[in-house]
Amino acid sequence: MNIPTLTTPRLLLRPWKTEDADRLLAILQETDILRYFPRTAPWPREKVDRYITHHLSHWQERGCGHWAVVTPADGQVAGWNGLEFLPETGETEVAYLLSRAVWGHGYATEAAQAAL
8 A cells, every 4th residue: 555645734644764763763752742641651663663564554454544644845744643443442543742842733633634
């Protein structure tokens, strides 16, 4: 399956690339970035690599997954957004995580609407 790329008025939602791992790792080290997640400890590099690989394969298996959220103004990955099937509940979750640097701009809502 080709993973679609979506463009919103202010964001680009695109497939993950392996070279995005360093930027995602930096975001996941930000203070309190995982505050509302089940596990709040910063991720090691190996988990970031597994995350990217998982979502590329999730798209192939389920037809949905997380995109890298890019702010076109600077071309930087700002986090993730997308849909993920949760086999333990049989539900599909709308998920997002954005760098603190872009909080307060409505990007999570804009990206979630595009994903749906």
